[in-house]
Amino acid sequence: MTRIKICGVTTLYNALLCAEAGADLLGLNFYPPSPRYITPQAARSITDGLRAALNNHCPLLVGVFVNASVVELRQTINAAGLDAVQLSGDESGDMLAVLNGRGIKAIRPRDPAEACDLAGCYLPYAPADQRLPSLLVDAYHKQLYGGTGEQASLDVALAVKALAPRLLLAGGLNPDNVADRVRAIRPWGVDVASGVEGDTPGLKDPARVRAFIEAVRAGEA
Secondary structure, three states: OEEEEEEEEHHHHHHHHHHHHHHHHHHHHOOOOOOOOOOHHHHHHHHHHHHHHHHHOOOEEEEOOOOHHHHHHHHHHHHOOOOOOOOOOOOOOOHHHHHOEEEEEEEOOOHHHHHHHHHHHHHHOOOOOOOOOOOOOOOOOOOOOOOOOOOOOHHHHHHOOOOOOOEEOOOOOOOHHHHHHHHHOOEEEEOHHHHEEEOOOOOOOOHHHHHHHHHHHHOOO
8 A cells, every 4th residue: 555644743633634534744843943843852742642542553753953063863852853854955875874874864966867867866875774764756856855835747747666676756745636746656655744734833633644544545456
């Protein structure tokens, strides 16, 4: 089945809602400019609460960072109780290497050629854990590090899929378009944030979460 990552959860109640609806991974955002930013201390209350409530059924908990230092990454992993980290900035392959299989690189290629170059740079350090993606592909934007609401190019996504064992597809996904994207690309997983929210960033709408997951399953058929 297509794995589902719901990113930018900000409360335990919302995280439990997403987990119980069927999310395989949950993203916690540690990039201060993001409207979904939370502190490591606030994240810890979510991760501890989820594990206490769900035990072995808890989704994997992924911290999202942009151009953080190795020291900050390691401190936040421990303080927040994370399973893995997603690097969504301009980080190098060397940065990914020091995470010892716990780092997921997000890339935003402009075209298939750049997609192949970036995949070649980061895939040698991709997680071996089959529960984590090898690489995340988001829509290109010359200024923003994701969260643009725009879709990744079909040609770019297919170019990365040909190289990455486990492609996590992000970029403008919502309950209305995710089924078509799953049919066209057949990614290992899909990543959503604003597409399952109402008017408040970080607060997931229960109906939209359920509709998104149902649409993913429909796209697999």
